[in-house]
Amino acid sequence: MNENSRLHASSNLRNTLLSEIGIGISANSILLLFHILKFFGGHRPKPTDLPIGLLALIHLLMLLVMAVSATDIFISWQGWDDITCKFLVYLYRVFRGLSLCTTSLLSAFQAIILSPRSSCLAKFKQKSPYHMSRALLLLSIFYMFISSHLLVSIIATPNLTLNNFMFVTRSCSILPMSYLMRSTFSTLLALREAFLISLMALSNGYMLTLLCRHKKLSGHLHSTSLSPKASPEIQASRTILLLLSFFVLMSILDSIISCSRTMFLDDSTFYYIQLFIVHIYATVSPFVFMSTEKHVGNLLRFMFKGIINV
Template identity: 55%
Template sequence: MNKIHEVPHKINLRNILYFEAGIGLSGNIILLLFQVLKFIRGQRLRLTDPPISLLALIHLLMMLVMSLVASDIFMPGKRWSVSTCKFVMFLYRSFRSLSLCATSLLSILQAITLSSRSSCLAKFKCKSPHHMLGCLLFLSIFYSSFSSPLKAYITVTPNLTSPGFTYLTQSCCLAPMRYYVWQTFYTLLALRDVIFVALLTISSAYMVTFLYRHKKQSQFLHSTNRSPISSPEHRATRTILCLMSFFVVMYTSDSVITYFRYSSSDLILYFVVILVGHSYATVSPFLVLSTEKHVIHILKCYGRTVDI
């Protein structure tokens, strides 16, 4: 397999990725600080607040690791050692795994929030938001355990062209695997992803159904009384549904592009994989912040100050 070829526009590609990382870092830092301030001020935490805070932290760290990976692809310099390759690639995959786990849990918890008292999900409403972090930790360990054997095959890129190697960056690559090992490994990874995406889809479908029934009920009653579901919950649910939809689209696109990337060393394809794979981490904090009244109020006051 040929090594990654340099192109005249590699500096521009690198700068675009750094720009994406800058936006993602800024958004997730703001979201994380906002959640920390809510905790410090003693505001009542919602069931979905801990996963949102953890998701912001995960995406923050993911962007930092992505910058390291992008620098080794688009700014080849001193080669990394084997231990550095294993550590960086482990972090790269781990944070992506954590992102999927936290997103799935967030969707499930919002579905629990909307569930009626007679629903089988209602018993989870009385749980403290902090108890859900244990669930997330368990899911993350379970999810990451599937890809942990991959570390054994991560090595430094050979100086000479070698068949069967899959190049990850300029410094790191995957050593050749036996066919049955490759088939078993990627079958388990695909099955793992299908399970978590299915949980996300089912909980999202439940929320869509709930909102649809609520809208029909409101139209039937023709009443001016307060809605059984408050406006903040409406906004939060719609935002989480937007997050889930965006995540599924980006995750599917990333999986398809990554599949073709493994059979190619085209630098443009590497660039697209990284750009698409981190779009969700870049956009998600701004979608969440758009539903927070305090943030909207601060922005409105700032806008009025600027106008004056």
């Protein structure tokens, strides 16, 4: 690929990424606003409203930090100092970790809600929001600890010709770490990933089993001329299963791009593709959640009506 073609491809990837961030910020803002209005409007909340609203808030903050970082990735200017680099990169990594934690706990929470009364999980239904809050707090503290090395390894790099530095933005890079430090933090991250993905896998398998059982029961009810309409819990479980499958797919693509980026010596094109991949879930998930809420349409019509009147 010649230099002109490379610059054109990078420009297209940049515009695509910035559009994705803008759409994601707008969608998560609407979803979060909907849950806030629903709470203060006196509507009876569903069990999943809290984790979904929290996930929208996390994704909104993550994309806002990414939008700020994008100004230093794509735009040449004075640059940031060490403190700004450390703060923004660390904050962004924490929000990414919280997105994974909240998604995993949401899958477990939905599995508890879907469980029948005869199940051993039924006793956790009333206390599950409380336990989820505690689990998310503990996981957040753990992830903030294992990401603390970024406060040391992230530095401002005004000289872009430095070797062995991993590019983050035009102003920020990651210092090469010692083998012991790299192994320690990689092991902690691998343990976190293994635990949360195993939790998702178990929850998904359990929900899939219950949904298959419900499908057979629905077929029997339909054959006896009774309504086979799925309950809200069943519909929510299908939505979450769809999102989790999509999340796992994006995680696999992220890993492939990360390996490719390492093999091709930190090529900027692979970096832009990786940034696009890791934000697809945060951009798509609010649309999936809003598609299951009939009141969101009323909120959007009210907002657009207000804008037109102004």
